[in-house]
Amino acid sequence: MNAIEQMQQELQVLKERSNLRALPALTHEGRDVIAGGRRMLNLSSNDYLGLASDRKLREEFLQGLTADSFLPTSSSSRLLTGNFTIYEELEQTLARLFGTEAALVFNSGYHANTGILPAVSDAQTLILADKLVHASLIDGIRLSAARCIRYRHNDMKQLERLLAENHAAYRQVIVVTESIFSMDGDVADLKELVRLKQAYGNVLLYVDEAHAFGARGEQGLGYAEETGCIREIDFLVGTFGKAAASAGAYIACRSTIREYLVNRMRTFIFTTALPPVNIAWSLFIVRKLAGFQERRIHLKNISNILRNTLTEKGYTCPSESYIVPMIVGASSDTILKAEELQRHGFYALPVRPPTVPEGTSRIRFSLTADITEEEIKELIKYIP
Numbered sequence: 194m195n196a197i198e199q200m201q202q203e204l205q206v207l208k209e210r211s212n213l214r215a216l217p218a219l220t221h222e223g224r225d226v227i228a229g230g231r232r233m234l235n236l237s238s239n240d241y242l243g244l245a246s247d248r249k250l251r252e253e254f255l256q257g258l259t260a261d262s263f264l265p266t267s268s269s270s271r272l273l274t275g276n277f278t279i280y281e282e283l284e285q286t287l288a289r290l291f292g293t294e295a296a297l298v299f300n301s302g303y304h305a306n307t308g309i310l311p312a313v314s315d316a317q318t319l320i321l322a323d324k325l326v327h328a329s330l331i332d333g334i335r336l337s338a339a340r341c342i343r344y345r346h347n348d349m350k351q352l353e354r355l356l357a358e359n360h361a362a363y364r365q366v367i368v369v370t371e372s373i374f375s376m377d378g379d380v381a382d383l384k385e386l387v388r389l390k391q392a393y394g395n396v397l398l399y400v401d402e403a404h405a406f407g408a409r410g411e412q413g414l415g416y417a418e419e420t421g422c423i424r425e426i427d428f429l430v431g432t433f434g435k436a437a438a439s440a441g442a443y444i445a446c447r448s449t450i451r452e453y454l455v456n457r458m459r460t461f462i463f464t465t466a467l468p469p470v471n472i473a474w475s476l477f478i479v480r481k482l483a484g485f486q487e488r489r490i491h492l493k494n495i496s497n498i499l500r501n502t503l504t505e506k507g508y509t510c511p512s513e514s515y516i517v518p519m520i521v522g523a524s525s526d527t528i529l530k531a532e533e534l535q536r537h538g539f540y541a542l543p544v545r546p547p548t549v550p551e552g553t554s555r556i557r558f559s560l561t562a563d564i565t566e567e568e569i570k571e572l573i574k575y576i577p
């Protein structure tokens with residue numbers, strides 16, 4: 194069998210298991226999506242604060258732009274000529290908001306997670322990572338020279354055992370977790386992670402706030418802000434591509450870590466920096482984050498309503514956030530249920546293996562602050 198035939202065969206297997214994916218043909222109208230000629234409420238977006246669909250915000254931003262400040266490319270890596278002042282402005286603003294010594298901006302959360310861990314790890318490093326961390330973190334671990342052990346999802350007892358048994362044999366241990374998990378919508382016990390870090394001398398904490406930045410905490414700085422843990426997290430990472438309605442990512446950290454990453458992080462060094470206009474938009478949003486508290490409260494309310502309904506209907510729902518999975522089990526069943534919701538005007542998508550473990554296919558509702566309580570109540574009518 195040649196290489197192409199091998200690919201075709203694998204694709205066929207995916208198809209038979211209802212796990213074949215295709216890019217959806219979509220158009221967007223405000224917060225709605227139009228697919229297959231049907232207009233639907235988007236229940237699958239990471240635009241948690243509803244900022245991406247907020248036309249007024251874009252108009253306000255555009256008013257401040259001129260042909261001189263609308264810079265659609267940086268034309269270079271930041272270490273060469275791509276380091277526009279707007280980058281430093283965003284980083285200083287982030288560092289001030291987080292109360293950290295420094296911050297550094299990356300092209301995406303994927304770049305951040307695949308670049309930081311390989312840069313800061315060596316063969317004397319042990320990485321202890323939650324079983325459910327995002328693919329980008331797993332790829333970062335794979336690219337690193339560290340030894341890695343995964344602990345059961347959110348199992349702090351197992352993590353403590355692993356630390357006790359192994360930490361002394363390594364120069365450093367990096368504990369890696371998300372704060373809000375992308376598929377279950379549940380949260381990490383950051384306070385316990387901080388306690389464990391403090392109990393063992395050589396532990397650093399890496400927390401991915403991709404799904405929390407903007408949407409949690411009184412200032413919108415994430416779950417680390419909400420739980421008062423910012424200071425204790427060594428690698429506090431988040432993305433601008435979700436609640437902040439932009440693209441790119443950041444780390445808030447000590448100055449030494451920032452300087453080290455600038456010198457050692459391949460996904461930072463060897464890539465053209467994001468366009469300055471994109472950084473200007475991120476900065477525009479970051480400056481406003483604290484002012485979106487009403488949106489955060491509304492998001493929490495509608496999430497509670499949906500979550501309570503799913504639990505009442507007998508679904509297991511681990512969520513503690515606006516990511517609300519309806520875990521169905523079989524992929525084929527999940528697809529049918531998602532199609533049914535789509536027929537009623539709700540763009541809910543099935544999430545299947547390998548994104549989630551076998552047998553836990555689900556509809557992943559991902560709520561945004563521009564969805565009304567009435568719309569959630571209407572959706573609930575169609576949940577079997």
Ligand code: PMP
Nearest residue numbers: 301302303327329375403432434
């Ligand atoms: N971390 C987590 C937990 C994510 O869910 C994602 C995106 N799905 C990323 C990182 C990657 O971020 P970005 O989309 O900015 O590359």
